[in-house]
Amino acid sequence: MRVTKIGAGIVLAAAIMLTGCSAPAAEEPKDDTSTSTTEETTAPSSDCPELTEGATVDGTELGTCITEAMTDTEGYAAKMTVLGMETTAQYDPATEAVAWSTPMGSVVVIGDDAWVKSSTSEWQVADANSSDPIVAGLSQAAATANEADPAVAAAGLSGEFTVTGTGSRLGQDVYILTGTMEQDGVSVDMTYEVTPDYVVLATTGATEAAGQSIETSLEITEWDAKQDIVAPI
Template sequence: MRVNKWGVGVILAAAVLLTGCSAGGSDKPAESKPSSGASQEAEAQAADCPELKDGATVDGTALSTCISDAMSDTAGYAAKTDVMGIESTAKFNPSEKALESTSPAGSLIAIGDDVWVKSATSEWQPADPKSSDPVIAALSAAASDISSLDPTTAAEAMTGEFTVTGTGERLGEEVYLVSGTIEQQGTAVDVVFEVTADYVNLAMTSTASVEGQSVEISMEITEWDVKQDIVAPL
């Protein structure tokens, strides 16, 4: 999500949008096996999902559907995101449509249709894209479309061909490195997803050129399928 030429807004909201596909699981909290809860639903759709194996070429649209389906029932998750060396943290409870993002530049909390923001020097306040404070305005504008911050919604942007370029490990699970290019807000974004065998995405790296500047964002889930403590600040 482009806000003020990828200024404050990208640190918070765009990181969530560009990293995508980061929700889902079972109702039982997982410790080191984050994708076990999603396996039943994913297995039921296995016939329609692309096989993940090293060197395979997979259809992005089919893969995004499988990721969204496998990850739609999580109790919640926590993640950390790095945007050009600036680290932020995020919490997400999909059943409540609740999101909290915190970085050195500012913070954002969205619960349903209600959104609050604060800069590093201000108190919490309702989002106001027309605020005279440029930081508050940027944060508010970045949060103006909460549905776009839903990582499951972001997964729908995966189209075209993707390639499995290797394997790795996240939170005790083997993951397949799935590489390709997606388009977000008119910008081509090179992405690498780290997807488990049952289509849970545990990490992602995305790189884009914006206004002539290379922007790299990395995301990794740090806590999976655990309801997060997200409360209204006002």
């Protein structure tokens, strides 16, 4: 599709709203170990409820448990699909670093510093006011890249989630939690696939805005694996 500054902003908004803190009925989880790590996850420090089929979990409590569980990690990588566009992402909690690679270009954020690169340009400091609409759109994405991190976005969860089934991801058992939440007046259907220790290994989300269906998905491809994210310039 033709991507403009506005188009890039829509993609970003959808990623933030749906990838981390929302999701719809998803396909059955598949057993994918091609890039997996089989290390056991660390249980959250708080008194999180035990997940069992049929159980209900308050969205706020679920979000707290997810955030705590995903903080103690070397890092992780993910594959996201937003409005049909695939993005790969890397996260390094220790350095507050995020790296995105999309068909539009790439983004690196380390702390308060951000750099972007379109498919036809060199790396440059992020500039949301750039005359290049792709650079401007990527710079907008860089400004809020952390918000699409499932560990960060989970803090905005609300409503009630029900454990509707089980499956397997990255060689680990997962519980499938589904629910609906209201976000900025919009109803969002969500599904989370989490380990017994509340690590999110996949999410899907669906909503409708201005008559358009918006769907996203996120799949963790590497968990508890150091991600080498460095300043490109």
